[in-house]
Amino acid sequence: MLFKASRLSGGSAALPGASxxxxxxxxxxxxxxxxxxxxxxxxxxxxxxxxxRDLLKKEAKRVHIDLGDVxxxxxxxxxxxxxxxxxxxxxxxxxxxxxxSEAARILLDAVAPTAEQPDIPRKTHSDxxxxxxxxxxxxxVYDIRDDLLYGFHILGATIxxxxxxxxRRNSVNPAAIASQIDRMGVGAVxxxxxxxxxxxxxxxxxxxxxxxxxxxxxxxxxxxGILILRELGVLMTAIMIAGRSGSAIxxxxxxxxxxxEVDALTxxxxxxxxxxxxxxxxxxxxxxxxxxxxxxxxxxxxxxxxAWWYSGIPPSAFIDRLRGAxxxxxxxxxxxxxxxxxxxxxxxxxxxxxxxxxxAESLGRRVTASVVKAIFIVIVVDGLFAIFYxxxxx
Amino acid sequence: xxxxxxxxxEAPRAAExxxxxxxxxxxxxxxxxFGTTTVLENLSLDVYRGEILGFVGASGSGKSVLLRTIxxxxxxxxxxxxxxxxxxxxxxxxxRMLIDMRQGVLFQHGALFSALTVLENVQVPMREYIDLPKKxxxxxALLKIELVGLPREAANKFPSELSGGMIKRAALARAxxxxxxxxxxxxxxxxxxxxxxxxxxxxxxxxxDTMGLTVYMVTxxxxxxxxxxxxxxxxxKKRVLVHGTVEDMMKSExxxxxxxxxxxxxxxxxxxxxxxxxxx
Numbered sequence: 036m037l038f039k040a041s042r043l044s045g046g047s048a049a050l051p052g053a054s055x056x057x058x059x060x061x062x063x064x065x066x067x068x069x070x071x072x073x074x075x076x077x078x079x080x081x082x083x084x085x086x087x088r089d090l091l092k093k094e095a096k097r098v099h100i101d102l103g104d105v106x107x108x109x110x111x112x113x114x115x116x117x118x119x120x121x122x123x124x125x126x127x128x129x130x131x132x133x134x135x136s137e138a139a140r141i142l143l144d145a146v147a148p149t150a151e152q153p154d155i156p157r158k159t160h161s162d163x164x165x166x167x168x169x170x171x172x173x174x175x176v177y178d179i180r181d182d183l184l185y186g187f188h189i190l191g192a193t194i195x196x197x198x199x200x201x202x203r204r205n206s207v208n209p210a211a212i213a214s215q216i217d218r219m220g221v222g223a224v225x226x227x228x229x230x231x232x233x234x235x236x237x238x239x240x241x242x243x244x245x246x247x248x249x250x251x252x253x254x255x256x257x258x259x260g261i262l263i264l265r266e267l268g269v270l271m272t273a274i275m276i277a278g279r280s281g282s283a284i285x286x287x288x289x290x291x292x293x294x295x296e297v298d299a300l301t302x303x304x305x306x307x308x309x310x311x312x313x314x315x316x317x318x319x320x321x322x323x324x325x326x327x328x329x330x331x332x333x334x335x336x337x338x339x340x341x342a343w344w345y346s347g348i349p350p351s352a353f354i355d356r357l358r359g360a361x362x363x364x365x366x367x368x369x370x371x372x373x374x375x376x377x378x379x380x381x382x383x384x385x386x387x388x389x390x391x392x393x394x395a396e397s398l399g400r401r402v403t404a405s406v407v408k409a410i411f412i413v414i415v416v417d418g419l420f421a422i423f424y425x426x427x428x429x
Numbered sequence: 430x431x432x433x434x435x436x437x438x439e440a441p442r443a444a445e446x447x448x449x450x451x452x453x454x455x456x457x458x459x460x461x462x463f464g465t466t467t468v469l470e471n472l473s474l475d476v477y478r479g480e481i482l483g484f485v486g487a488s489g490s491g492k493s494v495l496l497r498t499i500x501x502x503x504x505x506x507x508x509x510x511x512x513x514x515x516x517x518x519x520x521x522x523x524x525r526m527l528i529d530m531r532q533g534v535l536f537q538h539g540a541l542f543s544a545l546t547v548l549e550n551v552q553v554p555m556r557e558y559i560d561l562p563k564k565x566x567x568x569x570a571l572l573k574i575e576l577v578g579l580p581r582e583a584a585n586k587f588p589s590e591l592s593g594g595m596i597k598r599a600a601l602a603r604a605x606x607x608x609x610x611x612x613x614x615x616x617x618x619x620x621x622x623x624x625x626x627x628x629x630x631x632x633x634x635x636x637x638d639t640m641g642l643t644v645y646m647v648t649x650x651x652x653x654x655x656x657x658x659x660x661x662x663x664x665x666k667k668r669v670l671v672h673g674t675v676e677d678m679m680k681s682e683x684x685x686x687x688x689x690x691x692x693x694x695x696x697x698x699x700x701x702x703x704x705x706x707x708x709x
Contacts, residue, residue: 076608077555077559077569077606077607077608078530078558078559078607078608080561080565080569081559081560081561081562081565084561084562084565085562109608109640110569110572110573110576110605110608110640111569111572111608114568114569114572138638138639138640138641141635141638141639142639142640145576145635145639146572146576148575149568149571149572149575149576149581150572152581155548155567155568155571155581155584155585392589393543393587393588393589393590394543394544394587394588394589395543395544396543396544
């Protein structure tokens with residue numbers, strides 16, 4: 036029987052220069068002779084694998100494998116041969132190899148241990164789906180607890196301002212804080228201005244269209260003023276900063292964690308929370324209220340332009356009306372929320388950064404988690420503030 | 430049935446020989462500049478089939494740059510690099526791929542893909558280049574993992590769960606995944622304990638003997654230079670200062686070579702190693 040290998044697999048097109056592996060088989064009452072020829076290499080192994088697997092099941096008393104015509108043999112080819120030898124021996128046949136070169140013999144010996152036990156160790160058996168589901172719930176409850184605890188640790192360390200474990204106690208590095216304020220605050224001004232102005236303009240336009248039915252277009256000023264100052268200015272800014280700076284904090288701390296830089300800080304005697312988290316948190320707490328003020332101004336500016344454009348309310352009338360519609364509490368009702376949101380963003384970003392493991396994948400997962408969690412909690416907290424203000428009639 | 434038609438598709442193998450030995454890799458007049466800094470100038474080097482070439486040089490002398498130039502990761506300003514007799518600059522994508530299949534690289538820090546298990550890491554080149562049944566690919570990857578001396582349990586581990594020595598071995602398994610003709614090893618024994626390093630050297634020598642593997646090894650490890658390297662090349666002054674056997678190195682009067690191979694540290698290693706070689 037002559038085995039035409041090229042029919043079995045389409046992979047041969049990518050193998051110029053290789054002659055395909057062949058097995059010639061002679062069978063005489065319990066005595067089988069395999070005559071191998073061609074290239075037995077990693078590149079050609081796929082072609083012959085299925086046929087070799089079929090041959091494994093053959094029953095024989097004596098087996099003779101002739102490697103005399105094999106042109107090239109590498110580990111993969113040797114492994115195929117060694118598997119055949121082992122399997123035939125296991126089935127009780129006497130196996131004899133001839134025609135192999137000196138190098139082939141060493142190679143066959145080297146691959147034998149794996150050929151005798153070709154199965155990859157699988158991880159221990161998996162549980163049923165019920166216990167897997169329960170385990171997932173349990174694990175996430177523990178994760179939430181750990182997140183909360185670590186968040187409080189960071190909060191506590193920040194409030195006590197711990198920079199060093201020993202030595203220069205409570206010293207703060209103003210340069211680090213200033214540079215973080217520059218990156219997170221000043222750097223964010225253009226995008227915050229642009230975004231807030233557009234949002235303010237959209238609200239003014241839609242409000243004006245609806246109020247026009249009642250002939251009360253001038254009240255668009257009240258609508259815009261209160262909505263922006265109490266809610267939207269700070270909320271949009273916080274969401275933007277969670278995406279912009281929260282992700283940066285997580286990625287920075289996370290990649291430092293991956294490269295053992297966090298451990299190096301600990302060993303040198305510095306407190307990683309103090310060195311890495313504290314300046315970023317302080318910078319956020321300073322920057323976010325400032326950015327909120329900027330955002331408020333930009334949004335009111337955008338609204339003012341649109342009111343002039345669509346409703347013919349001149350800026351002087353807009354400002355005049357605005358003075359009557361809002362007072363200082365409107366401004367503070369929004370601004371008070373900013374530092375809380377800054378803390379939330381900073382702490383979540385730091386906790387997620389510290390949880391980064393060894394792989395690039397885990398870094399990506401943590402950055403995503405950081406932004407998603409921060410935005411979610413910022414919105415929830417904004418809702419809680421709204422309820423609280425309503426309750427105390429602020 | 431006929432084999433003649435398949436034999437005709439035989440690709441031209443590297444035909445260049447010198448003293449009856451095939452040149453696998455040759456660099457001629459290679460010059461590499463970064464801005465105004467010239468790192469390599471008019472450098473020439475030949476690597477023969479089936480030899481282990483040890484490459485040494487002072488830190489910052491451009492060993493890594495040369496390696497990266499050969500691998501096509503750094504642009505050269507002048508010169509030609511031929512692998513298996515083909516000028517790498519003139520290859521189209523398909524030919525380049527065929528050359529890539531015949532080379533394996535072990536980066537200094539392993540460069541294992543952190544999101545994949547060791548088994549999957551070894552399978553990356555296989556999956557990319559050849560059409561193998563899934564089961565055979567698993568088995569061959571496991572074979573490579575065991576060949577480099579890793580326990581089979583390591584197959585399902587992620588790189589972050591491995592020790593430094595295991596990462597090197599796993600990276601070697603990936604470099605050997607396609608049974609290449611030439612492997613480039615960048616400081617393979619750095620960070621390994623002496624016993625682990627000796628085992629690693631032995632492994633490389635065994636690969637050379639069984640598979641006719643050609644090895645280009647950048648190393649600072651005197652032990653590996655003296656025990657497994659067939660030839661040593663020294664990089665300095667932007668070119669290959671000297672190349673030859675250990676004995677040639679011992680005779681060289683180049684100051685850096687002299688202090689490297691005949692310095693205080695070297696003497697403690699060289700003499701016993703030379704004696705060992707005589708014995709065997």
